[in-house]
Amino acid sequence: MELLSENRAFGGRHCRYRHRSTVNNCDMTFAVYLPPFATADNPVPVLYWLSGLTCTDENFMQKAGAMKIAAELGMAIVAPDTSPRGEGVPDDPEGAYDMGQGAGFYVNATQSPWQDHYQMYDYVTSELPALVEAELPVTGERAISGHSMGGHGALVIGLRNPNRYVSVSAFSPVANPTDCPWGQKAFSHYLGDDKSSWQAYDAAALLAEKTHYVPLLVEQGRADQFLTEQLKPKALVNAAQKSDTPLTLNMHEGYDHSYFFITSFIDEHLQFHASHLGLI
Numbered sequence: 001m002e003l004l005s006e007n008r009a010f011g012g013r014h015c016r017y018r019h020r021s022t023v024n025n026c027d028m029t030f031a032v033y034l035p036p037f038a039t040a041d042n043p044v045p046v047l048y049w050l051s052g053l054t055c056t057d058e059n060f061m062q063k064a065g066a067m068k069i070a071a072e073l074g075m076a077i078v079a080p081d082t083s084p085r086g087e088g089v090p091d092d093p094e095g096a097y098d099m100g101q102g103a104g105f106y107v108n109a110t111q112s113p114w115q116d117h118y119q120m121y122d123y124v125t126s127e128l129p130a131l132v133e134a135e136l137p138v139t140g141e142r143a144i145s146g147h148s149m150g151g152h153g154a155l156v157i158g159l160r161n162p163n164r165y166v167s168v169s170a171f172s173p174v175a176n177p178t179d180c181p182w183g184q185k186a187f188s189h190y191l192g193d194d195k196s197s198w199q200a201y202d203a204a205a206l207l208a209e210k211t212h213y214v215p216l217l218v219e220q221g222r223a224d225q226f227l228t229e230q231l232k233p234k235a236l237v238n239a240a241q242k243s244d245t246p247l248t249l250n251m252h253e254g255y256d257h258s259y260f261f262i263t264s265f266i267d268e269h270l271q272f273h274a275s276h277l278g279l280i
């Protein structure tokens with residue numbers, strides 16, 4: 001993989017890398033924060049962060065204010081891009097922000113013209129961790145978090161792979177994508193009209209089934225402009241009750257969908273993951 005940039009931050013390093021992705025069939029860029037003292041002899045666990053619509057690997061690292069606490073906790077953070085990109089990678093023909101490049105929804109597309117590149121589920125769960133664990137001073141211990149579309153991705157990936165992630169959290173997640181306009185649009189294009197194939201990518205549907213337990217923490221602002229039409233956190237509460245699964249959902253008066261909300265509560269999420277990763 002090719003190092004694009006390296007900057008010292010809080011005694012550690014923020015690096016951006018580009019590499020060839022086999023599953024997405026294009027070059028991918030990701031960002032990593034490595035805390036101080038992360039070395040081959042002292043590898044550290046990783047929190048994967050999945051961003052939302054319109055984001056790249058850069059939004060979280062620059063706006064969330066997570067690096068200081070990650071440095072103190074001794075935790076690496078890996079932030080992938082939100083979709084495949086580049087020439088030859090299909091995009092929404094009308095340039096919509098909620099489909100195509102910047103909007104991969106962390107699924108493995110099965111439909112034309114998307115399926116040759118949009119394999120973000122396999123990228124995040126398999127290809128990227130294998131690369132990161134081979135090339136960087138990290139262990140195989142993983143936690144996962146994300147925002148909005150990335151909150152959906154984190155919940156789905158964590159619920160489907162409870163043995164590979166020790167803890168899962170989300171900010172303002174798209175909780176029930178099969179029942180909201182963002183999810184229905186994306187899934188019908190990426191996965192096709194057979195809605196039975198959508199269930200494997202719906203956090204509320206997965207949580208309603210009895211699965212192996214993974215600790216879950218969700219943060220949601222009550223003044224989020226997407227709350228009632230797109231995010232639907234109540235679906236998570238209902239699902240958790242149905243399967244009798246513990247779920248912590250914190251609702252916050254006055255907070256919106258932006259990174260101002262994320263930066264206000266990111267410390268608690270890093271500490272939550274650190275406790276499950278054995279760092280505190």
Ligand SMILES: N[C@@H](CCC(=O)N[C@@H](CS)C(=O)NCC(=O)O)C(=O)O
Binds near residue numbers: 054148149257258259
């Ligand atoms: N562009 C869309 C919304 C896009 C949006 O809110 N994106 C969120 C994730 S869903 C985000 O993180 N944006 C980038 C940022 O704030 O840095 C709109 O204005 O309706």
